[in-house]
Amino acid sequence: MLQPATLATLLALSLAPAPIAPARTAHPAHPAQSSAAPAALFPIAKEDLTIHVDRANPEASTTLAQLLDEFSRVTGVTLQMNRETRGVVEKVQPGLNRTMKVPASEVVRIVETLMIANDFIFLRTSDKEPRLWIVQSLHADGGRGSSTLRDQAVSVDEKDLPLWTDHPAALVTTTIDLPNTDVRTLSNSMRMLFTDARTQQIIPVGSNSLILTGFAPSVRSLVRLLRTIDGLSRVDPAAQPPSVEIRAGAKGK
Amino acid sequence: MSASTPNLRGARTARSAASALLLALSLGCTNTAPVDESPDAARPSAVDALFTPPTRGFDVKPSTTLSDLLDDFSEATGWAVLADAGDQRGLANTQVGLQGRRDVPANEVHAFVESVLVTHGYAFSLASAREPRILRVVPLRGPGASLSRSGAGPVDVELADLERWEREHPGFVLRALVRLEHADGRALANSLRALVRDPNLEVVVPVGDGRTVILSGLAPWMRETRDLIAELDLADAGTRGGSVNRTH
Secondary structure: OOOHHHHHHHHHHHHOOOOOOOHHHOOOOOOOOOOOOHHHHOOOOOOOEEEOOOOOOHHHOOOHHHHHHHHHHHHOOEEEOOHHHHHHHHHOOOOEOOOEEEOHHHHHHHHHHHHHHOOEEEEEEEOOOOOEEEEEEOOHHHHOOOOOHHHHOEEOOHHHHHHHOOOOOOEEEEEEEOOOOOHHHHHHHHHHHOOOOOOOEEEEEOOOEEEEEEEHHHHHHHHHHHHHHHHHOOOOOOOOOOEEEEOOOOOOO | OOOOOOOHHHHHHOOOOOHHHHHHHHHHOEEOOOOOOOOOOOOOOOHHHHOOOOOOOEEEOOOOEHHHHHHHHHHHHOOEEEOOHHHHHHHHOOEOOOOOOEEEOHHHHHHHHHHHHHHOOEEEEEEEOOOOOEEEEEEOOOOOOHHHOOOOOOEEOOHHHHHHHHHHOOOEEEEEEEEOOOOOHHHHHHHHHHHOOOOOOOEEEEEOOOOEEEEEEEHHHHHHHHHHHHHHHHHHHHHHHHHEEEEO
C-alpha cells in the first residue's frame, strides 16, 4: 500500500510535462549554429591587437573594417560581408575614446563587444578550418533582413551558459525548467523586458518550461533571475497552509 | 480612504518620520539578487570590486563637451568609453552646461560624470568589466534607448547596495528583485505604474507567486521605489494585522 505522500509524488510526476527537447526543435537553427562549447567554436588569437584612436587625426584611427581585417589575421577566421555592410564598416570607427591594446586572450571578446555596440554580429557558417564567418548588420535591409536572426541562435545547455558570457554578440537559445512557476503568466510579465524582437524571445512550453533566446550575457542574466524567482515561489511542504479567519466587524470584508 | 488601499501620497509624506522603520523594512524586503558564482564574471553587486578609485580628479569648464568630459573620465579611472557613431556625434556636440568652472576631486569623478551624463539623457552600461575595461554610453530615451539597445542590459544588483549605487553610480540602469512580505505584487505593481515616468527606462513587473517584483531603472528611482514598496507592504501588513487572524 502506497503512502499518501508517495501517491501524491507519483501523481505529480505523471502530470509533469515531458522533458523539453533542445530548443532547436522549436527553432530550426542554422546548420552551423549547433550546440557546442564555445572553446571549440571560437579560435584564440595568436597575438595582441591594438585599436588606435586619434581624435586630432581621425584618418589615423582604426576603422571597423581595419579592426575586422586585424581580427581575421590574428584569429585565422575568414570574414564575409555584403556590399552594404562593407560600406558601413569602412566608414565607421569602433567608437572607443582611447587607444586600446587588447591581449590575445581577450581579442574575440573585445571585438565582439565592439561589434555589438555598433549593431553588428558574427554568424558562423563554418566551425572547422577553414573558418568562415559572416558579418551581419542588425539593421540589414532596414531591419527586415535581421528578423530571423534569433532563429540562428546556438542551442546551449543551461549549465554551459557561463562559458558563453565572454561572447556578447553570440545569440543563444536555452531551455529551463521552473518547477514552482506558472510559466505562461511569468512569460507574459517578462515580455516587458524583451524589447528587441529581432534577437530576443521568451516562449512558455508546457506548464513549467521556458525557451529563452537572446545575446548570451543577457540570457544568462535572465536565467539567474528566473531561477531566483522560481526558488522564491517554492512552497515549503513542511509549512501548514494557514486558514484565514475574518473577525466579526473587521474592515475589508 | 479604506485601509486596504494605502494612500501613496500619505505614505510618501510619512517617509521621513518612519525612516528608521523603513530601514528595517527595506532589510525585510528580501534581498533576492542572483549571485554570480563564476570567478571571472563581473560582480556588479560588489561595487568596490567593480570600480577602483580614480587616480586623479580634473577641472571642468562650462564649454567642456561630453566627449571631453569622458576623455578626462577615462584618464582618471582607466575605463575606456564606447559609443556608437550617432551617440559620439551627440556627445561631441553637447556641452556640459555648468555655470562656472568646477574642480572635480578624484573621489567624486564617477558620481559627477555619471550625473552629468544622466542630465543630458545618457547612461553607462558595462561592456567589459575586466581588463581591458570598457563602459558603453547609451541614450536613456528614444528609439535607441538603453533597455532596447543590443548588448546593453541592466546591471543586476543587491537591494542593500542601492544607496551606494545612487550615491556613487547614478548613471547605470540597474535591476533587482524585491520580495514582498504582505502585499500582493500585481496590485502593487499596477499602483506603482502611475509613478513610472518613462516606461522604456523604469520597469515594475510582478512575477512568480505574486510576491516578487522586478524593478529596473536608474539608482535614484530604484531606491525611491524600493522604499515606497516597503511602505506599502508595511501598510498592507497593518491592514491584515487588524482584520485577519491566522489559525491552524
